[in-house]
Amino acid sequence: MKLLPLLLLALAGPALADSAQPPAPYAYRQLEDARQEARARALMEELRCLVCQGQSIADSDAELAGDMRHLVRTRIKAGESPSQVRDWLVQRYGSWVSYAPVLGPETLLLYAAPLLLLLGGGLLAARRLQRRRG
């Protein structure tokens, strides 16, 4: 089902065409420090590949995704925290780039939704059950 959006991409033509540039060093290479790499990896999974259809930069072959992986790894290597890197990217590309929406007035309802659903559904079921007993 992941592939169905590609049906649309097929119409869009060769959007994946590469430039002749060599890939950035950390696009396809891990950081030497395993703990840094794990942190970078976790962050990359939460960043959207801006030119793909619903893929994170951690699983895309697009050139831009490679550049962004390089950027994330270099910054983590330089000692930045994942949230610092994310904030920097959000500032540069907008909230669209982060798969984890920032909690704010716009997203309050999004984060409240599961709780509201659970509470509402639970209350409804409880009331039905009580009426049945009574």
Place this chain on the structure above:
Amino acid sequence: MIAEIGLAALSLAAALALLQFAVSLAGGRLGEVRALVVPVAVAQGALTLFAFAMLIWLFLRTDLSVRLVAANSHSLKPWFYKVAGTWGNHEGSMLLWVTVLAVAGAALALFERRLPDKALQATLGAQAALALGFFAFLLLASNPFARLYPVPPEGQGLNPLLQDPGLAFHPPTLYLGYVGLSVAFSLAVGALVTRDVGPALARAMRPWVLGAWVLLTIGITAGSYWAYYELGWGGWWFWDPVENASLMPWLAATALLHSINVLAARGGLRAWTIMLAVVAFSMSMVGTFLVRSGILTSVHSFAVDPERGTFILALLTIYIGGALALFAWRVGSVREGARFDLVSREGALVANNLILSVILGTVFVGTLYPLFVEAATGDKISVGPPYFNAVTGPLTLALALLLFLGPLLNWRRDDRPNLRRIALPLLVSMLVFAGSFLFGAMSPLARLGLAVAAGLTVASIMPLVGRNLRRTPLASWGMVISHLGVAVAIAGAASDTAFTRETLAAARPGETLTVGPWTVRFNGVDPVAGPNWTAVEGHLTATRGGTALRLDPQSRTFSDPPTETNEAAIDTVWDGQLYTVLGRQEPGGRWQLRLWWKPMVTLLWLGGALIALGGLLALIGRVLRDRRQRMRAREAFA
């Protein structure tokens, strides 16, 4: 000529749908209506199927005077992919959708024997109304048979990622599932119209829901594996809107098939079951059409094709809004079902439905939320894996825990539930939880997942303990196998999250890399050529202890349209999969290699297959039992 014949068949089928709807609406003497409506429904199904066959033929001949073929096919494609390419595009997949809808209507008309005439008539009327809207959509806004002039010398080809056996089976399976739920929808509408909601309705609806659910399960599982091996990064679920679109009907159908059992066995949960039947197919429609309209990528892509977008929105509003309005109007007259206690089989099934509904609601909100934000404020936000995993992960585990006890409870009330039977599974869970700390750091969710999966593996079999296995109904076997499948799938997902090892590197021929317990030697590359692609094939030898595997991942280049794809080489051993990908050559002669060792990941899809198998057994069991009962009733009459 072929295109025109196909179009004519489609138009005729649409006219028959109109006739079927009108006759059902008008009523009249019941016997006559039935005698008229059934052949009309069958003819409508046959004509639509014929039109679809014509489109396949056009693709097979690569008739470039048909716009759809020219835009999506190519004369050099292997014939298999020419056929599959029929539904690898918007118009073709819509025709497939409508074909399944019409054929399902025909099957319902032919084989449904339990329902009273009045209910069947209302149901077929509802099915015709559904078909009519989608016929109109095809004919007015998505004509697959439209001609193209001047005729181009060659077609534009199909996206190479879609040139895969997955395309041949994945969309049709999902569509059969989506549209199978249309029958449940029509049955619910029919029941609301005739104010007759009871066990008979549940028994009529159950095989359709079970069948659709099995196909959806297979479709989702297979699609997940397809994405896993085709995309080349080892991921198997992305919370992409398109995936969510298939997950939502599945979640609703899962809830529905549990609540149907309460209605069939105990006459309870009447209004709720009707509601779920409406919601399940509504989710199918929302999923297919919102995704197809492109609206989910961006609000702005909606405007690219306003005609189709508006059409789809209008259809969704009419059908979903209409069914919900009918529900609100008639729900007061649906009698309250049989009573039950909190601690009872029904109580557990209500809890199951509650959790599934919350998951469904969350996926729905999360999928559509970016759209609302963009429409309201113009800001573009993304809602993705971090959100969905955080919500659905714990809820899924809660649902799995409920499975420890639920199937062991009595109907109606259970004052002394057999807690001894869940002691062993709970103990297993706790042991695995404690033991998991020996394996070092992993996410809490993965740790809990491993523990719950281990316990549920034991718990799922408990309902069979102490029973005469020969006399245990097939449906009970089905339940046990499906629940075991849930445990197995959770184990696979948790194991992949907890234990996967990754190595990304660039290597020269002759160099060795390690990934997890494997030593992988890169032996070099060779050129290879296929029918419409050329490739560089890498040669790898992986060794662990005495085991040696050969893996040959390819990096393919397709000419029409020009695209590069990675064909991962995946080797399955008993305790997991070794996943290897060959990337590009870097300046300096090194080749990029991506290696993953994924212990036990195979369990994920095995679990999905078990869930589907359980559903299939239940379906067979129910149908056979139903036939036996009918034959016995006939003998008793005679």
